[in-house]
Amino acid sequence: MTGDRVRNLLAGEDGQIVPALVPLAGALATAPRPRSVLAWLRRSPSARLLATLSAGQAEITHELLDDLPQDAATRHVRDLLVHTQVLPKRQEYFNQLELWFRRTAKDLPAAHIEIIRPFAEWFVIRDARRRAGRGRYSLNASSADRNEIRAAIEFMQWLDNQQLELTGLTQSHLDVWLVQAKTSQRRANAAFIRWTNKRGLTQNLEYPGRPMTMPVLFLDDEEHEDQLRRCLTDGSLPLELRIVGALIRLYGLPLIRIVHLTVNGFHQDERGAYFTFDKNPVLLPPTLARLIEQQITTGRSRAALGPLATSEHPELLLPGQPASRPRSPEALSGQLMKHGLPTIAARNTALFGMAGELPPIIISDLFGVHRNTANQWAALAQDSWAGYLAALNSEAASRHE
Structure with a gap:
């Protein structure tokens, strides 16, 4: 039938x-x-x-x-x-960025498109094409690039409403906009103002840098261990969520990386089971290894169309619909939250713990964390530990006074 x-x-x-x-x-x-x-x-x-x-x-x-x-x-x-390989695979997030701008540009006034098009095509999209060519262009990257272009369009509309020309923009005008704009607009429009300064369209405007924000969401040790135990042992949780939750709590992996893991990263030998997340294999706890084995065996049945993996496009560990498409990180995050397994706090806690025990270069090579990020976490762990020791010494000194 x-x-x-x-x-x-x-x-x-x-x-x-x-x-x-x-x-x-x-x-x-x-x-x-x-x-x-x-x-x-x-x-x-x-x-x-x-x-x-x-x-x-x-x-x-x-x-x-x-x-x-x-x-x-x-x-x-x-x-x-x-x-099904009827069409070749392409960098779809990048191609959708190009299509989105093509549609968006049709509705822009002529005076605006003269500015927005070179910014979008020569600055934002050209850089996106370079990243896509290296295979490093994600949904989050596409969203960020769209936001930069969208913020530039909205800024040009604001100039029209204020009866201002871009070439006549002063620092005072920009400061007014900075006060009025939403936080997301201020962040996204930084690239456009830097670009107009560099091209001589504006004259040395100062734009506030994005402040370095320290992570504030963490789990205490007991809660972190309890959540990890649930992921590894609670059979009432969906299998995929158990694996994702454990990977976050053990290795600090972001969801955007987890959904792109492939089954060929998993292997076993006489010493145990390993998963290669980046450059080098990582020894897995036996319980997590069994969960991943089960997922590889049964996870493919989730999709109506099974996997058609090739050497060029290996099978995903967490297949979506169809099986060649990764799961949505946002959807997984929401499902984890419903089961009392928050993502950001757990990842911060895991990274903080690793940074206190492993050199940054090891964290980078094992888990694919950018070296600058690994160094920042190492500095945070060192500062926090130094502060903890200082607090203990201060408390001890006060007791002896």
Whole structure:
């Protein structure tokens, strides 16, 4: 039945499955969860979009999908086609940044686009392209880049409302805006003002730097250990959350890194089980190793379409929908919070503990923490320990007075 429905969905005008879509047809017809596939075929807007594309005359390409509304249906169709290797994998977060600016630029006044386009394309997007080329462009990076462009657009609108020209902007004008703007706008617009200064569009405007904020959310030792114990031993928690929660509490890994871990990072030998998070393997506690083994064995059944891993695109440890797409860090964070497993406080606590025991270079090599970040945590741990010792000495001295 599933095969007939798939054939009806992906058939061209001649009643035959479009040759380019044969891999997708095969994956749908042999999916490990056929009921989910049948329900999707009956009700999903993305299935209807696929039927429309299949009946059309045009070759289905990334560029064809780029010209469609970038809604959930288009995203899901693209994911399916990439997952089944009908379309090549690309840096989608970066490509969506380009598409977003292309759409946004159409609505900008001519006087604004003369300024915004070179800032967006030559400064923000060019740097994003460089990072994407190195494979280091995440959803968070894309959101930050959009915010910088959006903040520049809003700043130009503010200038219009104040009947000011960018070239006539003074420090007093900028100070007024800084007082009125939201904190998020002030942070995001720093890049634009630095760029206008460098290009001579504004004259040596001073923009307040982003203050270094110290982490304030931590767990006490007892609470941290209790949460880790729950992750490792509480069978009532979902398996994925147990693994994610343990990785955060043991190694301080951020969610954005965890969702991109692949099963080939896990291996075992006569000495134990290891996971390579960055450059070097890390010995796992036996309980966590068993959880990861279980996830590798059963986790693939979560997605209606199973994994189609290759040497170039290995299978994800936490497959999404489809299995080639990583899980949402935001969704995982919300699920962890519902189970009383906060993310930020636990990660801060883990990093602080490691920084007090391991050299920064070891933390960087084992867990992929940037060396500057590792050094900052080491300094924080040293300062806090020095302060603790000073407080103890002061208390001891007062008792002897």
